Amino acid sequence: MISETLIVEKGVSAGDPWVTVESRNVREALSGLKNDGYTLLVFLTCVDHLVDSSRQWPARYEVLYQLRNLETREQIRLRAFIDGEPPRIESVHDLFGPANWEERETYDMFGIVFNNHPELTRILMPDDWVGYPLRRDYPVGGEPVEFSEEHEMWQTAPEKA
């Protein structure tokens, strides 16, 4: 079990138990839970709390680890809050098998840097993509619409080569 000293806050959200730990203690907490029987990392992801007034958030990025005990079928969600540019947290790819790709995806989508990850590269977006699409301040929207002058330019026939 996680030692009480690591726990910053704990609670239950819609029936799902969760604990919050300091981001520097994530590895220690997760290996404690793993030894306690929570052997399956169901998923790992991040929530961007930019301009989120539903409560006071300690930091902008919340990294979540959903763990499951396959014997007792209990689940627990571990949260850690991080800030900074880039936001950094320790990788847990050696503790949980599925974490490798999940961390790459979280890096790809949120720009969270997982220290000591063996291969932290983009996984879903193209390698030369700029920006982190799932951040709340990532611009959403279509391509720039071409008006007037550009439109006329577009209409003129290309010069003969």
Added chain:
Amino acid sequence: MDTIAQGVTVTKTGETGAFGGELLTINFGPHHPSTHGVLRLIVDLDGEQVRRLKPVIGYLHTGIEKQMEALRWQQGVTVTDRHDYLSPPINNLAYALAVEKLMGVDVPPRANALRVIMSELTRLSSHLVWMGTSGLELGAMSMLMYCFRERDTILDMNEEISGFRMHTSYIRPGGVMADATPRFLEMLDKFCHEMPGHVDEYEALLTNNPIWRSRTIGIGILSPEDAKVLGATGPMLRGSGVAWDLRRSMPYSGYENYDFEIATSDMRDCYGRYLVRIKEMRESVKILRQALDKLPDGPVNVDDRKMLPPPREELETSMEAVIHHFKLFTEGYSVPPGDVYVAVESGRGENGCYIASDGTHKPRRVKFRSASFVNLQVLERMALNHMLADMVAIIGTADTVLGDCDR
């Protein structure tokens, strides 16, 4: 060692392999017909044996999770249809259950039964597509015709109950889209009656087929320990002999009331995974039969005007109904702040939905835990030291849907 694409480190072409020849690095996909969509594998070959394998994904990334953040709660359902495009109602179900759990809503029993019926029909159609295409890849060409024949019956039923053949959006937060029509129940009854015979037909074509057996037995062995450590779920896990099925282990939508067995196989290879899917199809028909026989009467939606629109006839007589209708379709409803994770069993494994709500009428974050994404990481473990031609069988029985994997 060399880097051929950014971040993709592989053994350099030209290193000496075990047979004294040079290792050869090739691309398998992304447009190879047997990669079930667009999966690219960078494969190091020693002669014809696979020495290293690296899946490269993302070719079908459509930003579904980002889109969900821009859609209101009831609009998001249509997007969930589209990530695992072979099992739309099961994706709907994961999303709907998550939203309902956040709002503390319980749906009526008839809605639950209809949800189970649609889930099982979808599981069948997903397994049928898998079996048809895998048969096609491994030389059993006629499988596709047989499997798509029954799949079409299922799509007809989808059309009857929801109006859509594929992306049904049938299961929604608060219940289902509409009640089952009498014709749908008739079709389902006929289907339950005929389907076991059709599964016998598939078995007659494949189970003792010498080509099918020699291409799948002993190929792509995945030990139960590896499967558990790497987080594999669904037929991948059960094909390795681990009896874990969310419908039984962590029941939802009233699955605890149905009598069915968890299909497992101790063969641990591609053939084992095939046997698991065949057995699951038979069990699905059993569940469908039970659900149909004891389909409860009653409403199919929660009676909550703040969540679901009022019936059409009320709009003409009640001012309150008009206000509710207007509010729902302009602003939508809001969900209390908090976060929740709900997992359901799809044809491929654990299909989960994590939702974080900030109390507004749109989700703060929606994350789909897709079985394909996690199961694909196991591919390397299964494919090492096999022939390149066996890769087709291994990718086939992993049954990844790349739309689900890339989201």
